[in-house]
Amino acid sequence: xxxxxxxxxxxxxxxxxxxxxxxxxxxxxxxxxxxxxxxxxxxxxxxxxxxxxxxxxxxxxxxxxxxxxxxxxxxxxxxxxxxxxxxxxxxxxxxxxxxxxxxxxxxxxxxxxxxxxxxxxxxxxxxxxxxxxxxxxxxxxxxxxxxxxxxxxxxxxxxxxxxxxxxxxxxxxxxxxxxxxxxxxxxxxxxxxxxxxxxxxxxxxxxxxxxxxxxxxxxxxxxxxxxxxxxxxxxxxxxxxxxxxxxxxxxxxxxxxxxxxxxxxxxxxxxxxxxxxx
Amino acid sequence: xxxxxxxxxxxxxxxxxxxxxxxxxxxxxxxxxxxxxxxxxxxxxxxxxxxxxxxxxxxxxxxxxxxxxxxxxxxxxxxxxxxxxxxxxxxxxxxxxxxxxxxxxxxxxxxxxxxxxxxxxxxxxxxxxxxxxxxxxxxxxxxxxxxxxxxxxxxxxxxxxxxxxxxxxxxxxxxxxxxxxxxxxxxxxxxxxxxxxxxxxxxxxxxxxxxxxxxxxxxxxxxxxxxxxxxxxx
Numbered sequence: 124x125x126x127x128x129x130x131x132x133x134x135x136x137x138x139x140x141x142x143x144x145x146x147x148x149x150x151x152x153x154x155x156x157x158x159x160x161x162x163x164x165x166x167x168x169x170x171x172x173x174x175x176x177x178x179x180x181x182x183x184x185x186x187x188x189x190x191x192x193x194x195x196x197x198x199x200x201x202x203x204x205x206x207x208x209x210x211x212x213x214x215x216x217x218x219x220x221x222x223x224x225x226x227x228x229x230x231x232x233x234x235x236x237x238x239x240x241x242x243x244x245x246x247x248x249x250x251x252x253x254x255x256x257x258x259x260x261x262x263x264x265x266x267x268x269x270x271x272x273x274x275x276x277x278x279x280x281x282x283x284x285x286x287x288x289x290x291x292x293x294x295x296x297x298x299x300x301x302x303x304x305x306x307x308x309x310x311x312x313x314x315x316x317x318x319x320x321x322x323x324x325x326x327x328x329x330x331x332x333x334x335x336x337x338x339x340x341x342x343x344x345x346x347x348x349x350x351x352x353x354x355x356x357x358x359x360x361x362x363x364x365x366x367x368x369x370x371x372x373x374x375x376x377x378x379x380x381x382x383x384x385x386x387x388x389x390x391x392x393x394x395x396x397x398x399x400x401x
Numbered sequence: 402x403x404x405x406x407x408x409x410x411x412x413x414x415x416x417x418x419x420x421x422x423x424x425x426x427x428x429x430x431x432x433x434x435x436x437x438x439x440x441x442x443x444x445x446x447x448x449x450x451x452x453x454x455x456x457x458x459x460x461x462x463x464x465x466x467x468x469x470x471x472x473x474x475x476x477x478x479x480x481x482x483x484x485x486x487x488x489x490x491x492x493x494x495x496x497x498x499x500x501x502x503x504x505x506x507x508x509x510x511x512x513x514x515x516x517x518x519x520x521x522x523x524x525x526x527x528x529x530x531x532x533x534x535x536x537x538x539x540x541x542x543x544x545x546x547x548x549x550x551x552x553x554x555x556x557x558x559x560x561x562x563x564x565x566x567x568x569x570x571x572x573x574x575x576x577x578x579x580x581x582x583x584x585x586x587x588x589x590x591x592x593x594x595x596x597x598x599x600x601x602x603x604x605x606x607x608x609x610x611x612x613x614x615x616x617x618x619x620x621x622x623x624x625x626x627x628x629x630x631x632x633x634x635x
Contacts, residue, residue: 125535125570154570233528234563266525267532290501293468297502301536329469332450401635 124151124302129204130228130240130261133159133219134193136200140241140272143395145211147239147270150305154214157204158231159197160224162246225260232265236302239270262370268298268399273362275393280363281310286330287317291369293330295399299367300337306365311341362393370400459492460499467500472537477508477629503533503633505599511627514599516545517572518592518628523550523559526603528567530633534601535571546572547595551580551588592628601631 129144131137148155201217208215220227224246232238238261245255254262254271262269284296300307313334315327327343334341435451442449454462467473475496497504517534521527535542548568550558558564558579569575580591592598 126567156566230560231563233525234560234567236532236567266529290468294501297471298536326465326469329465333469333471 124153124236126156126235126237127151127153128156128158128218128228128231128235128238128267130158130160130231130238130244131200132224132244132246133161133197133200135196136203137241137243137272138203139274139276140239141204141207143270143272143276144239145207145213146276146278147237147303148213148215149211151303153236154216155208156231156235157201157215157217158228159201159204159217159219160227160246161197161219161221162224163221225257225264228261229264229266232261232267235267237268237270238265239272242271262398263400265400268295268302268397270365271396271398273393273395276362276395278363279306279309279365279395281312282306282365282367283312283314284334285314285316285366285368286327287315287369288326289369291399291401294401295367295369295397296330296334298399299397307338309340311338313341313343314346315343316346362395365395365397367397370398460495463496463499464501467502470502472502473500473504474507475504477506497632497634503530503537503631506630506632508627508629511629512597514541514544514597514629516547516596516598517541518595518598518600519546519548519568519572520600520602521548521550521558521564522603523564524603526634528564528603529635530601530603530631531568531571533633534631541599542572544574545596546575547578547598548572548575549578549580551582555581597628599629599631603632603634 127144127148129141131140144155147153201219204215204217218231220231228238240258240261242254242258243251244258245251246257247255258271282299284299286292286296311334313330331341331343435453438451439449441447452466454466457465463473473496475493493506519531519534521531531548546568548564558577561577565575565577568577580587582591592600
């Protein structure tokens with residue numbers, strides 16, 4: 124892996140997500156690109172103005188940048204990113220993308236190996252639930268995998284690969300393996316998720332054959348039925364694990380996790396989650 | 402940076418992936434082919450395993466095996482030699498379409514590549530293929546690499562800065578070439594001047610290859626120049 128994007132709102136940077144991004148860049152000797160997104164389509168607060176006595180809401184404006192406070196905040200965040208990279212001895216560069224944030228980030232993702240972001244990244248002027256609409260859209264549309272950074276983070280001791288026999292779950296496992304060879308020596312758990320105990324084995328022997336070529340220490344854990352919730356309990360507060368899974372909203376794994384569970388996982392669990400879609 | 406370096410399998414033409422018609426092919430021939438595969442692996446100290454798939458359609462087997470594999474290597478002669486089929490190239494198209502991992506199409510006679518040619522057209526597929534190639538063949542990234550954008554209308558390389566930033570990081574010996582000609586007619590001439598290379602491209606007959614270089618491109622390149630082709634699609 125050579126090029127990691129750290130995606131952030133230019134006006135607000137999450138320091139723990141930054142810390143995690145720097146960790147991943149360092150582990151994999153990758154360059155870290157800070158993608159500072161500014162939403163120029165809307166002002167932070169739409170104002171009702173009156174012209175000739177008729178009220179109207181002014182929408183499209185580029186004033187955000189001209190606002191000295193905003194400009195100062197962006198400058199500070201960019202300095203923070205630069206200094207942090209220098210401190211950690213990683214190559215860090217800045218991309219400032221102005222326009223529609225989701226479009227910019229999708230374009231950038233085509234030319235990147237991995238995105239790291241915070242589940243709360245938002246460009247809405249309303250309070251949003253986590254993961255935000257921006258993050259969900261990114262998970263579905265990005266042309267490279269995305270890691271949702273944890274709130275607290277120390278080190279990763281174990282990688283948990285979610286497997287349900289689907290194309291998407293295997294794709295995520297392969298991509299993670301290619302991108303992060305530095306984790307090959309960690310403890311690997313294949314979390315085999317089955318809807319119920321009577322399901323056939325879903326080519327588990329084939330996936331194990333593949334895993335044993337790539338990893339030295341692989342164990343299997345089986346989950347049945349309401350696994351999403353069980354998973355949630357298992358991972359609550361475990362920032363030492365990294366969870367690898369197929370995409371939300373497109374594959375069987377997502378049905379399995381039922382959207383509410385996956386969101387719960389991203390919202391409240393301190394576990395970093397690697398998500399890729401075919 | 403993948404821990405398994407697949408360039409090791411190079412130089413040993415593996416008799417994998419033949420579309421043996423098990424019903425008409427006699428069992429001895431199959432046993433002979435497997436023995437030949439095993440001997441080559443042993444001689445070259447390659448760890449190997451034979452999967453004998455006897456049930457299910459070819460499409461299902463390809464799908465299942467490639468889901469759990471990093472790379473599929475197939476013989477280029479299949480590309481035009483399925484003359485029995487009513488639709489020439491049918492197997493190849495089918496295989497490429499069904500495969501869930503990247504595919505290398507190998508000419509019957511080739512020399513080991515010493516450089517990489519990345520066919521780039523700005524599409525998601527072409528970049529996907531470049532990334533997959535870099536992940537699977539980290540050793541080969543350090544070879545001379547040509548990122549080629551061919552366009553008769555003299556357009557600029559799409560997203561030039563972004564693709565350069567990505568490609569230069571993966572391929573340190575990169576040159577970016579904008580070719581101002583119709584790739585359909587002249588790509589093969591251009592390739593002639595290059596040292597032995599592997600050509601990296603997005604999906605066959607979907608975007609780049611269908612519109613820009615057409616079907617004949619692969620066949621001709623394999624046949625005339627004996628260059629292997631690496632194809633990946635999402």
